[in-house]
Amino acid sequence: MERKPSPTDWVIRSARPGSVERIEAWFGSHGYDPHRHDTYSIGRTLAGVQSFHYKGALRHGVPGNTLVLHPDEVHDGMAGTDAGFRYRMAYIDPSLIQNVLGGEPLPFIAGGLSSDPRLYRASETFVQALDHPLETLEEQDAVYDLAMALRSVGGKPRGRKRLDYRSAERARAFIMEHLHQGITLEMLEQASGREQWSLSRDFRALYGTSPYRFVTLRRLDCFRRLILDGFTLVDAALASGFHDQSHMTRHFTRSYGVSPMRWLERLRPSG
Numbered sequence: 001m002e003r004k005p006s007p008t009d010w011v012i013r014s015a016r017p018g019s020v021e022r023i024e025a026w027f028g029s030h031g032y033d034p035h036r037h038d039t040y041s042i043g044r045t046l047a048g049v050q051s052f053h054y055k056g057a058l059r060h061g062v063p064g065n066t067l068v069l070h071p072d073e074v075h076d077g078m079a080g081t082d083a084g085f086r087y088r089m090a091y092i093d094p095s096l097i098q099n100v101l102g103g104e105p106l107p108f109i110a111g112g113l114s115s116d117p118r119l120y121r122a123s124e125t126f127v128q129a130l131d132h133p134l135e136t137l138e139e140q141d142a143v144y145d146l147a148m149a150l151r152s153v154g155g156k157p158r159g160r161k162r163l164d165y166r167s168a169e170r171a172r173a174f175i176m177e178h179l180h181q182g183i184t185l186e187m188l189e190q191a192s193g194r195e196q197w198s199l200s201r202d203f204r205a206l207y208g209t210s211p212y213r214f215v216t217l218r219r220l221d222c223f224r225r226l227i228l229d230g231f232t233l234v235d236a237a238l239a240s241g242f243h244d245q246s247h248m249t250r251h252f253t254r255s256y257g258v259s260p261m262r263w264l265e266r267l268r269p270s271g
Contacts, residue, residue, distance in 0.1 A: 011266045016133040020143070021091040024130050025266075028084040031077035032257030038209040038217045040097070040106075041069035042146065043089035044127040049080025050087050054112040061087070066119045068109040068150070071208025075112070076257060090126035092146065094208045095172060100147035103165025105205045107154030114153060122149035163202045167194035171203060171211065179218055180241045185211065216251050223248060223260075233260055 009031070014022040021039075024046075025031075034053070043066070050061035054075045061067050067087075069075055071094055079085050094106055109119070125134065125142035134142070174191035175183060188211060189196040203211050219241045226236035237248035252260050 009266055010268045012130060012268050014130045014133070019093065019096060020126060020134070020139060022088070022126060022130060022134075023090075024086070024088045026084060026086040027077070027079055029079050031079070033253070034074050034076045035253070035255055035257035036072050036074045037069075037091060037255065038071050038207070038213055039091040039093055040071060040150075040208075041067065041075075041089055042092055042123050042126055043067040043069075043087055044123065046086045046088060048083050048085030050077065050085045051080035052077045052112070055110075057111075059112055061085075061113055064115070066114045066116070066123050067112060068114055068119065069112050070108050071106065072213065073112075088127040088130075090123070092126075092143070094206070095169075096143045097147045097150065098165065098169075098206055100144050101151065103163055103206065104151070104156065105163065106208050107150040107156075109150065109154050116149075116153045118149045119146075119153050122146045163205055164194055164198070165202075165206060167192040167199060168202045168206050171199055172207065172214070175211065175215055176218065179215065179222070183211075183215055217255060220248075220252055220255055223252070224263075227260065227264060 009025075009027050011023055011025040043061070045061040045063050045065070045067070047063065050067070052059055052061070052075050054069065054073065060080050067089070097106060098104075114120075122142075122145040125138065126146070171188040171192040171194070174188060178187075185196040185200060188199060192199055194202070200211060203209075203214070207214060209217070223236050223240040223242070226239055227233065231239065233248075234245045237245045240248070242248040242251070249260060252263075256263060258266075
């Protein structure tokens with residue numbers, strides 16, 4: 001059961017989203033139940049204490065450090081004090097990072113928080129005020145800077161077998177073109193030219209999640225766009241490739257930590 005939020009909680013999404021989703025939010029107490037994205041969550045606490053459980057420990061984000069949550073890692077979100085907290089966050093698709101790294105395993109930042117000035121500088125573009133829309137080239141430059149900072153701070157993983165980035169990228173492209181079909185590993189094997197279990201292993205290392213989770217999150221992206229355009233929950237769920245509304249709601253809550261209706265209720269106009 002969802003915990004009751006403060007009536008003054010709010011979330012603003014960037015009015016002109018590019019490849020990177022950006023938000024600003026304020027929560028007075030409980031923010032999100034445990035959930036996991038398939039993106040990097042890169043953020044900055046602007047005021048108060050942003051507390052969250054991550055990798056078996058309770059962490060506390062405060063102004064001056066950078067939040068870096070790895071794709072597909074479970075976390076929640078809550079105010080660390082009675083004063084509430086305000087923050088900005090950008091959700092970076094791992095495929096954008098791979099465009100820069102070219103097939104290396106995704107960098108991991110231990111603990112989900114960093115005081116490293118390289119990450120602070122590299123994330124600045126994404127956590128600036130939302131009334132500054134990012135130009136395409138500005139966003140692309142910022143993705144490059146962030147990828148390099150993640151690589152430098154997180155370090156390159158050792159002892160990993162060579163990954164077949166080209167095959168994994170062919171599988172990812174196939175998924176994006178066939179989201180409304182019932183996709184199987186056999187189909188991805190044929191599309192990518194890579195044996196299915198090796199492909200599944202490489203896909204996780206390169207994009208931070210399994211092929212099935214990747215499909216589900218892309219369908220949820222479609223669902224969110226549709227309900228923001230005024231579709232009913234049931235119509236948006238069916239149009240996005242889910243069996244029914246309850247099927248969609250289960251996946252939505254696991255992925256965003258709130259129900260679809262709660263997600264909508266918190267959204268404010270972006271000015």
